[in-house]
Amino acid sequence: MKIRVQRETFDLGAEVDAMRDGRTDIGAIASFVGLARDLNEGSGVTAMTLEHYPGMTEKALTALVDEAHFRWTLLDVSVIHRVGRLLPGDPIVLVAVASSHRGEAFAACEFIMDFLKTRAPFWKKEETLQGERWVEARASDDAAAERWR
Amino acid sequence: MKLHLLYFARLRERFGRAEETLEFDGITVADLVAYLQARGGVWAEELDDSRPYRVAVNQDIVALDAALPDQAEVAIFPPVTGG
Numbered sequence: 001m002k003i004r005v006q007r008e009t010f011d012l013g014a015e016v017d018a019m020r021d022g023r024t025d026i027g028a029i030a031s032f033v034g035l036a037r038d039l040n041e042g043s044g045v046t047a048m049t050l051e052h053y054p055g056m057t058e059k060a061l062t063a064l065v066d067e068a069h070f071r072w073t074l075l076d077v078s079v080i081h082r083v084g085r086l087l088p089g090d091p092i093v094l095v096a097v098a099s100s101h102r103g104e105a106f107a108a109c110e111f112i113m114d115f116l117k118t119r120a121p122f123w124k125k126e127e128t129l130q131g132e133r134w135v136e137a138r139a140s141d142d143a144a145a146e147r148w149r
Numbered sequence: 150m151k152l153h154l155l156y157f158a159r160l161r162e163r164f165g166r167a168e169e170t171l172e173f174d175g176i177t178v179a180d181l182v183a184y185l186q187a188r189g190g191v192w193a194e195e196l197d198d199s200r201p202y203r204v205a206v207n208q209d210i211v212a213l214d215a216a217l218p219d220q221a222e223v224a225i226f227p228p229v230t231g232g
Contacts, residue, residue: 034232050231051158053224056208081231093232113232121205121224122231123158134159137201137228 002078003061005052010080010094019076019098026075030105031096032113038088040135045126048135050083050092053121057081060120068097068112072104079112081122111148118145150174150219152181157226160202163191178204179213181223201228 002015012033020026038045065077076098086092095112099105124135152171161167175181182204186196196202203210205224206217217223 052231053155053157053205053208053226056205056224059208117232118229119210120231121157121226121229123227124230125158134227135230137230141232 001062001065001076002080003058003065004080005054005057005061005083006080007082007084009082009091012091012094012096015078015080015094015096019078019096023075025100026098027100028102028105029096029098030102030109031094032109033091034093034113036086036088036090036092040126043128043130045088045128047085047087047127049085049125049127050081051123051125052081052083057121061116064112064115064119067115068108071111072099072108074099074104074108077108077112079116081116081120083122114141114144114148117141150217150221152217153220153222155222155224157224159227160195160225163195173217176216177213178206178211178215178217178223181217182213182225185225196225202226203228 012031016029019029036048061079068074074097078096080094082092095109097105097109118141126133126135150173152173154171155168156164175184182196186193203226206215206221
Protein backbone atom coordinates (compact mmCIF):
# COMPACT_ATOMS: atom_id res chain seq x y z
CA MET A 1 0.00 0.00 0.00
CA LYS A 2 1.20 3.50 -0.79
CA ILE A 3 -0.45 6.56 0.76
CA ARG A 4 1.16 9.91 0.05
CA VAL A 5 0.18 13.52 0.61
CA GLN A 6 2.66 15.71 -1.25
CA ARG A 7 3.24 19.08 -2.89
CA GLU A 8 5.08 17.63 -5.91
CA THR A 9 3.34 16.31 -8.99
CA PHE A 10 3.16 12.59 -9.78
CA ASP A 11 3.40 10.40 -12.84
CA LEU A 12 0.69 7.82 -13.44
CA GLY A 13 2.94 5.62 -15.59
CA ALA A 14 5.68 5.55 -12.97
CA GLU A 15 3.19 4.66 -10.23
CA VAL A 16 1.67 1.83 -12.26
CA ASP A 17 5.14 0.53 -13.13
CA ALA A 18 6.12 0.57 -9.45
CA MET A 19 2.98 -1.39 -8.64
CA ARG A 20 3.73 -4.06 -11.27
CA ASP A 21 7.46 -4.24 -10.58
CA GLY A 22 8.57 -7.86 -10.22
CA ARG A 23 5.03 -9.23 -9.93
CA THR A 24 3.24 -11.64 -12.22
CA ASP A 25 0.10 -12.22 -10.13
CA ILE A 26 -1.61 -8.93 -11.05
CA GLY A 27 -4.24 -9.30 -13.78
CA ALA A 28 -5.71 -5.79 -13.67
CA ILE A 29 -4.78 -2.28 -12.61
CA ALA A 30 -7.53 0.35 -12.60
CA SER A 31 -6.47 3.95 -12.06
CA PHE A 32 -8.05 7.36 -11.64
CA VAL A 33 -6.38 10.76 -11.94
CA GLY A 34 -8.26 13.89 -10.86
CA LEU A 35 -7.23 17.19 -12.46
CA ALA A 36 -7.65 20.85 -11.55
CA ARG A 37 -10.21 22.42 -13.89
CA ASP A 38 -10.39 26.00 -15.14
CA LEU A 39 -14.13 26.28 -14.55
CA ASN A 40 -16.30 25.68 -11.48
CA GLU A 41 -19.77 26.92 -10.53
CA GLY A 42 -19.90 28.91 -13.76
CA SER A 43 -16.82 31.07 -13.26
CA GLY A 44 -13.23 30.83 -14.43
CA VAL A 45 -10.72 29.38 -11.98
CA THR A 46 -7.16 30.62 -12.39
CA ALA A 47 -5.58 28.55 -9.57
CA MET A 48 -6.48 26.62 -6.44
CA THR A 49 -4.84 25.90 -3.12
CA LEU A 50 -5.37 22.61 -1.33
CA GLU A 51 -5.10 22.48 2.44
CA HIS A 52 -5.06 19.33 4.59
CA TYR A 53 -4.93 18.19 8.21
CA PRO A 54 -1.48 16.59 8.61
CA GLY A 55 -1.83 13.33 10.48
CA MET A 56 -5.58 12.93 10.18
CA THR A 57 -5.52 13.07 6.37
CA GLU A 58 -3.07 10.17 6.11
CA LYS A 59 -5.03 8.28 8.75
CA ALA A 60 -8.32 8.79 6.88
CA LEU A 61 -6.80 7.69 3.56
CA THR A 62 -5.33 4.58 5.20
CA ALA A 63 -8.75 3.75 6.67
CA LEU A 64 -10.35 4.07 3.20
CA VAL A 65 -7.82 1.71 1.67
CA ASP A 66 -8.25 -0.75 4.57
CA GLU A 67 -12.01 -0.66 3.95
CA ALA A 68 -11.45 -1.38 0.23
CA HIS A 69 -9.25 -4.37 1.13
CA PHE A 70 -12.02 -5.60 3.41
CA ARG A 71 -14.62 -5.41 0.62
CA TRP A 72 -12.61 -6.74 -2.32
CA THR A 73 -9.64 -9.02 -2.89
CA LEU A 74 -6.97 -6.53 -3.90
CA LEU A 75 -3.27 -7.02 -4.55
CA ASP A 76 -2.10 -3.43 -4.06
CA VAL A 77 -3.44 0.13 -3.75
CA SER A 78 -1.74 3.51 -4.24
CA VAL A 79 -3.29 6.83 -3.27
CA ILE A 80 -1.46 10.11 -3.88
CA HIS A 81 -3.07 13.48 -3.13
CA ARG A 82 -1.39 16.80 -3.71
CA VAL A 83 -1.56 19.89 -1.49
CA GLY A 84 -0.46 23.48 -2.04
CA ARG A 85 -1.16 25.75 -4.99
CA LEU A 86 -2.19 24.10 -8.27
CA LEU A 87 -2.98 25.48 -11.72
CA PRO A 88 -5.70 24.35 -14.14
CA GLY A 89 -4.61 21.12 -15.80
CA ASP A 90 -2.42 20.04 -12.87
CA PRO A 91 -3.04 16.56 -11.48
CA ILE A 92 -4.55 16.61 -7.97
CA VAL A 93 -5.19 13.02 -6.99
CA LEU A 94 -4.24 9.52 -8.12
CA VAL A 95 -5.82 6.23 -7.11
CA ALA A 96 -4.49 2.97 -8.57
CA VAL A 97 -5.79 -0.46 -7.61
CA ALA A 98 -4.26 -3.80 -8.57
CA SER A 99 -6.19 -7.06 -8.42
CA SER A 100 -6.42 -10.40 -10.18
CA HIS A 101 -9.44 -9.38 -12.26
CA ARG A 102 -10.80 -6.10 -13.58
CA GLY A 103 -14.12 -6.07 -11.73
CA GLU A 104 -12.57 -5.68 -8.32
CA ALA A 105 -10.01 -3.13 -9.52
CA PHE A 106 -12.68 -0.92 -11.15
CA ALA A 107 -15.03 -1.13 -8.17
CA ALA A 108 -12.40 -0.50 -5.51
CA CYS A 109 -10.93 2.45 -7.44
CA GLU A 110 -14.33 4.16 -7.65
CA PHE A 111 -15.14 3.33 -4.02
CA ILE A 112 -11.88 4.89 -2.79
CA MET A 113 -12.46 8.07 -4.80
CA ASP A 114 -16.08 8.41 -3.66
CA PHE A 115 -15.08 8.10 -0.01
CA LEU A 116 -11.98 10.25 -0.38
CA LYS A 117 -14.23 13.08 -1.60
CA THR A 118 -16.41 12.90 1.52
CA ARG A 119 -14.12 11.62 4.29
CA ALA A 120 -10.51 12.71 3.75
CA PRO A 121 -9.73 16.13 5.26
CA PHE A 122 -8.72 18.24 2.28
CA TRP A 123 -10.14 21.65 1.44
CA LYS A 124 -9.93 23.58 -1.84
CA LYS A 125 -9.76 27.32 -2.16
CA GLU A 126 -10.18 28.66 -5.68
CA GLU A 127 -8.78 31.82 -7.18
CA THR A 128 -11.14 33.37 -9.73
CA LEU A 129 -11.25 36.69 -11.53
CA GLN A 130 -13.84 37.72 -8.91
CA GLY A 131 -11.50 36.86 -6.01
CA GLU A 132 -10.88 33.87 -3.76
CA ARG A 133 -13.52 31.43 -2.54
CA TRP A 134 -13.58 28.23 -0.53
CA VAL A 135 -15.19 25.38 -2.46
CA GLU A 136 -18.43 24.18 -0.84
CA ALA A 137 -19.07 20.47 -0.33
CA ARG A 138 -21.48 19.01 -2.90
CA ALA A 139 -24.56 16.92 -2.15
CA SER A 140 -23.75 14.83 -5.26
CA ASP A 141 -20.49 13.72 -3.60
CA ASP A 142 -22.39 12.59 -0.50
CA ALA A 143 -24.82 10.70 -2.75
CA ALA A 144 -21.94 9.00 -4.58
CA ALA A 145 -20.46 7.76 -1.30
CA GLU A 146 -23.89 6.71 -0.04
CA ARG A 147 -24.26 4.22 -2.93
CA TRP A 148 -21.64 1.96 -1.33
CA ARG A 149 -23.48 1.45 1.97
CA MET B 150 -9.21 19.42 31.24
CA LYS B 151 -6.78 20.76 28.73
CA LEU B 152 -7.69 20.73 25.02
CA HIS B 153 -5.66 21.51 21.94
CA LEU B 154 -7.96 23.03 19.32
CA LEU B 155 -7.24 23.17 15.59
CA TYR B 156 -9.16 25.05 12.89
CA PHE B 157 -8.91 24.47 9.16
CA ALA B 158 -9.80 26.11 5.86
CA ARG B 159 -12.61 28.69 5.97
CA LEU B 160 -12.96 28.37 9.75
CA ARG B 161 -9.24 29.00 10.31
CA GLU B 162 -9.50 32.17 8.26
CA ARG B 163 -12.71 33.40 9.84
CA PHE B 164 -11.56 32.70 13.42
CA GLY B 165 -8.21 34.32 12.67
CA ARG B 166 -6.25 31.46 14.19
CA ALA B 167 -5.07 27.95 13.27
CA GLU B 168 -4.91 26.63 16.84
CA GLU B 169 -5.29 27.38 20.52
CA THR B 170 -4.91 25.62 23.85
CA LEU B 171 -7.91 25.74 26.15
CA GLU B 172 -8.52 24.94 29.80
CA PHE B 173 -12.07 23.59 29.64
CA ASP B 174 -14.47 22.14 32.21
CA GLY B 175 -17.23 20.77 29.94
CA ILE B 176 -17.79 17.10 29.09
CA THR B 177 -18.89 16.70 25.47
CA VAL B 178 -18.13 18.14 22.06
CA ALA B 179 -21.50 19.93 22.23
CA ASP B 180 -20.36 21.65 25.45
CA LEU B 181 -17.22 22.84 23.70
CA VAL B 182 -19.15 24.11 20.67
CA ALA B 183 -21.53 26.00 22.99
CA TYR B 184 -18.54 27.52 24.80
CA LEU B 185 -17.01 28.68 21.51
CA GLN B 186 -20.36 29.98 20.20
CA ALA B 187 -20.62 32.11 23.36
CA ARG B 188 -17.59 34.09 22.16
CA GLY B 189 -20.07 35.73 19.76
CA GLY B 190 -19.27 37.31 16.38
CA VAL B 191 -17.82 34.93 13.80
CA TRP B 192 -17.77 32.12 16.40
CA ALA B 193 -21.54 32.31 16.92
CA GLU B 194 -22.07 32.68 13.18
CA GLU B 195 -19.88 29.81 11.94
CA LEU B 196 -20.85 27.33 14.68
CA ASP B 197 -24.56 28.02 14.35
CA ASP B 198 -26.72 24.91 13.80
CA SER B 199 -27.56 26.11 10.30
CA ARG B 200 -23.90 26.10 9.21
CA PRO B 201 -22.25 22.79 8.32
CA TYR B 202 -19.07 21.98 10.24
CA ARG B 203 -17.31 18.80 11.38
CA VAL B 204 -15.53 17.99 14.62
CA ALA B 205 -12.70 15.46 14.96
CA VAL B 206 -11.39 14.31 18.34
CA ASN B 207 -7.91 12.84 18.22
CA GLN B 208 -8.23 12.72 14.42
CA ASP B 209 -11.51 10.81 14.23
CA ILE B 210 -14.77 12.49 13.15
CA VAL B 211 -17.22 12.37 16.08
CA ALA B 212 -20.81 13.33 16.82
CA LEU B 213 -21.68 16.28 19.05
CA ASP B 214 -22.52 14.02 22.01
CA ALA B 215 -19.03 12.47 22.04
CA ALA B 216 -17.07 12.85 25.29
CA LEU B 217 -13.87 14.89 25.31
CA PRO B 218 -10.84 13.11 26.78
CA ASP B 219 -8.29 15.20 28.68
CA GLN B 220 -5.44 16.43 26.46
CA ALA B 221 -7.55 15.78 23.36
CA GLU B 222 -6.70 17.25 19.97
CA VAL B 223 -10.02 18.70 18.77
CA ALA B 224 -10.27 19.90 15.19
CA ILE B 225 -13.19 21.91 13.81
CA PHE B 226 -13.50 22.30 10.06
CA PRO B 227 -15.92 22.68 7.12
CA PRO B 228 -17.11 19.63 5.15
CA VAL B 229 -14.20 18.31 3.09
CA THR B 230 -13.68 19.20 -0.58
CA GLY B 231 -10.62 17.27 -1.75
CA GLY B 232 -10.17 14.95 -4.70
